[in-house]
Amino acid sequence: MAEEPQNNNAYWAANVRIILISLAIWATVSFGFGIILRPALSGISVGGADLGFWFAQQGSILVFLVLIFFYAWRMNKLDAEHGVEE
């Protein structure tokens, strides 16, 4: 029992790290590519649109989807590694 808090702390630290990485991607595709970097990326085209426009109206939503499923999958693995799954 004595090692349980330590295990839980390591689990939480790993979770926070995964969250921070995921949120960095979340912000890059929406606020980054979709808004702030759009003028800089205007030379790159996706079909008939520029890259920033595509991220703002399509791409960021698709990345959000992948992110949530990645997080759910990664956390299930982490839960099992630390023996805290239900």
Place this chain on the structure above:
Amino acid sequence: MDQYTLNLLVVGASFALYIGIAIWARAGSTAEFYAAGQGVPPVMNGMATAADWMSAASFISMAGIIALAPAGGYAQSSFLMGWTGGYVLLALLLAPYLRKFGKFTVPEFVGDRFYSKGARLVAVICLIVISVTYVIGQMRGVGVTFARFLEVSTDMGLYIGASIVFIYAVFGGMKGITYTQVAQYCVLIVAYTIPAIFISLQITGNFLPQLGLLGGYAPTGGDVSFLSKLDQVVVELGFTQYTADTTSMLNMVFFTMSLMIGTAGLPHVIIRFFTVPKVADARWSAGWALVFIALLYTVAPAVGSMARLNITTTFWPNAVEGNALDGEALSLEEINTNPELAWINTWVNTGLLAFEDKNGDGMIQYYNDADPEMQAIAAERGWEGNELTRIDNDMMVLANPEIAKLPGWVIALVAAGGLAAALSTAAGLLLAISSAVSHDLIKGSINPNISEKGELLAARISMGFAILLATWLGLNPPGFAAQVVALAFGLAAATIFPVLMMGIFSKRVNKEGAIVGMLVGLFTTAIYIFLYLGWFFIPGTATLANTPDNWLFGISPASFGTVGAILNFGSAYLVSAVTKAPPREIQELVESIRVPKGAGAATGH
């Protein structure tokens, strides 16, 4: 069979389905009434969440809000990113931990985590203000959709809609609402997708609207891209191009952020994640919810922009092949005699479309008469202003089936879809309101010894009253229906989201910090909105004109939720730092919600 009978049949069949589900899914306990017995599979919960989330505004108006925006379609991308990006925050920062906590309402978490009835009460007030303002628009949406398709008055439509919600929400509670929302999602997504596929085929030759948006313009062989064609046509007529960059990057960032954290802080969305069996299911469920939302949200900008180009080239036939202004505008004779264009008069009759031959030349010139270059051209050609005087945002979705000449049952399906979108969101909001009243106020404060049976009855009575209140507000809408959405999202962003996040991610934030933080977020955001939109939205009481020059650092009232959230976080940490740390058992509570193990055992109390 005429269109009216067909609409009646399809809408009637969908209502019979909802009531059938309600009878099958009656709630027998408070756990079923508040959280569907915590036994909803993640994929189903994802569908229910999507229906809960996508309102009449998403279904009917969003495509037009984007496509017809005076500042261009790109500048409205905030809605698309904001209303989907919030689910990433829900999945990563809130849903799994709140599910682990294992109780029924958002204020209950706030009250327990911050060991304070005061904090719980402040959360109840925030929840009720957010949900009541939001539900007004939904009840109007139900009335308007009925009026449009079933030829009853808006008020009558509202009564019918409220009765249907009454039946399945009062008897079924969260359980009935959840399974009805699954059915409503299926109806609304089919109704949205079929016309979208047809218009995409017609304009771009690609049956996937998401790819059509990036594809070529089919009527001229597809060599010119659809978006550049759209830009060229609207610019020629003096409008801002669809892909034009935003004029205020800072405001767009703040607005998108407000919608994201506002989405994650909306109580009726959060409580959906209390219904799944396990913590892992809450994570998956957020992903499934976004899958089902993305099916509509990635289609919306495509549908809107294609419908806009379609309507524009209808009024300027020459624009299909070359330049609009090289040819003549659409003639009145054509509108009245060509059977292909019969939809124009159909929609003029509903008031969503209007034209007026101002210069009496027998043709309808559609252009931006506020643009100086167009004014010069108009003067040269003897035009006396834009003659297509009204294109309602809702046209972009509602008129598509007729413009694409789809069969009558598709039109009827769109009617049922619009009603499904409005009813499902209204039901979710009403449940959030009634559970806050029966569980947080009655059980939590007024009568903690109430029996299970007594609380279930109290929950049903609160639901009944919430529906009556919402119906009354829908019949007598305060004159600010458009602004209240800004208030709902701003307050959810500035109050609920920060307090929940701090409750999970910090062990140091205490009750003083949480209460001060929520109040700071609530008041700064509400005051900033009132300053520009009128005190309590009473017309004429605005202190400052609502123009970008007056805004603080160019941040619009609708974008202020982000600032309110920052102030909430900042003041909560500051106050917590100078007051006593939370007691030992609260720190242990935080430790326990961070770990999935043991959620199955947790119950309602």
